[in-house]
Amino acid sequence: MLFRFPAPSAAREDEVTPRALVLSRRSVMAGGMAAVAAGGIAGWLQTAPAAAFKVPTTIQPPDPKMDAPTPLKSATTYNNFYEFGTGKSDPADYAGTLKTRPWQIVVDGEVAKPATFGIEDLLAFPQEERIYRLRCVEGWSMVIPWVGFSLNEILKRVEPTGSAKFVAFQTLNDPAQMPGLKSWVLQWPYVEGLRLDEAMHPLTLMAVGMYGEVLPNQNGAPVRLVVPWKYGFKSIKSVVRITLVRDQPPTSWNRSQPSEYGFYSNVNPEVDHPRWSQATERRVGEFSRRKTLPFNGYAGEVASLYAGMDLRKFY
Amino acid sequence: MAVSARDGWRQAANGALLSPWAKPLVFAAALVPLAWTVWLGWSGGLGAEPVLESVRQSGLWALRFLLVALAVTPLRMLTGVAALARFRRMLGLFAFFYAALHLSTWIGLDQFFDWPAIWKEIVKRPYITVGMGAFLILTALAATSTDAMVKRLGGRRWRALHKGVFVAGLAGCLHYVMLVKGWQTPPLVYAALCVGLLAFRRWPVRIRPAAARASADTPARRFPDGSSPARRS
Secondary structure (H helix, E strand, O other): OOOOOOOOOOOOHHHOOOHHHHHHHHHHHOOOOOHHHHOHHHHOOOOOOHHHEEOOOOOOOOOHHHHOOOOHHHHHHOOOOHHHOOOOOHHHHHHHHOOOOOOEEEEEEOEOOOEEEEHHHHHHOOEEEEEEEEEOOOOEEEEEEEEEEEHHHHHHHHOEOOOOOEEEEEEOOOOOOOHHHHOOOOOOOOEEEEEHHHHHOOOOEEEEEEOOEEOOHHHOOOOEEEOOOEOHHHOOOOEEEEEEEOOOOOOHHHHHOOOOOOOOOEOOOOOOEOOEOOOEEEEOOOOOOEEOOHHHHOHHHHHHHHOOOOOOOOO | OOOOHHHHHHHHHHHHHHOOOHHHHHHHHHHHHHHHHHHHHHOOOOOOOHHHHHHHHHHHHHHHHHHHHHHHHHHHHHHOOHHHHHHHHHHHHHHHHHHHHHHHHHHHHHOOOOHHHHHHHHHHOHHHHHHHHHHHHHHHHHHOOOHHHHHHHOHHHHHHHHOHHHHHHHHHHHHHHHHOOOOOHHHHHHHHHHHHHHHHHHOHHHHOHHHHHHHHOOHHHHOOOOOOOOOOO
16 A cells, blocks of 8 residues: 555554543443443444454553543534534534435546445444544644544545546535525535545544444534544535545635635644634643644654645645 | 604603613623623533633623614614613623623633733734724723713713724624634624614714604703713713
């Protein structure tokens, strides 16, 4: 493959919560349901045995003081998902209308084998739990235990041709399900893009769950992208189409305000948003601010992708 | 001269607004947003980002009180309820009060009194510069809001200074429009209301005659032209 990484599944040792702790959190939430004993997402992931919920063995014991997972309630009530409104609680309030079954992702463009993946197909991929930091361009951050699989699992199956250089993503665009589409805050549908090497990177995740449960609608159900070293808006939600393309595709926020949101949008404390500093962030649930890390702390894994690039220019 | 139903309504409104209870009631009502936000903060109801939410809420209420204060004169002209003018100063002072809360929560809770960083933000970020400008204007107006200051400055100069509230209103709305991602609806609604309230002052005469004539017959005429500061109470 293109890259080799010592710890492909990401999660730096200092940010992983022991599975037991995550599970005990869920057991509290689920009222101690048998799901805990059954081992995680197997309950909802009917097509796979419990063993399919494979926790990567590379992760180390966590430093809960540094990067404890954000409380589930915060992660599910403080969201940016403008298809359901621009308020932080709008997605939690209004995303109930989103129908996540049936669901398909069409994968086409510069590929040898274009394909359509049903949500069942995606759930049948081997799932991993990955605890990632999420840094919003607005200056707040969370730590979220996602459940999903590397995007490259999909891309490998469709066999990108030599002319595929970028990957374009598109969110569902159905006004009947998404009241926020009436607003002209952005041009719909929401679109995002990655360079092919970014998309193939093992850290780049397609998430179908979080906190060991199925992905809540407001967090981008049934399947979303998670690119942990980029600002949150790159991690497009409720994906319906993935197209491999030759040229850099348009992205929603870049189209809306190009001077503020670049195509790359890598987390970078050195490059301020024109309207606010990106040097610090507030971890949701914490009182004081903490320093923002280059590439959101994933520089070891991804900085080489941008070797030789002026990151002030390609922000 | 026969008292029409409309005049009767106006007299009742004036009477109610002139009652000794009116001001304490409005004062208490104006503190409800603060009490509510404090209660939510205490009970965990401010959501995942309580600090940001309290900064946001205090800012929103500053803007709301500013718009309500700016609405007093147009409303008085439209309805002929002259006693409305009694509340203008208090409403304006509450706008200042919430703006001061807004600024101090930002300085204390969001920036942790990191003065160099705060100064850098104020100079570097246009939306903060604009917001600070609005706050400085409101501070000057609040400081000169007492009867004694009106006397000291003289009516004409006082009125000229207090026209600054129009600038503060526009700057406050601009601050809000500039700080959100994209062109979101709520800040634009505030801005439109503010512009509307200011524009009304340019063309009041054409809308006003009936109401103005009517108000001339009411006892509230004791309080002329709301543009001079209240000297009673």
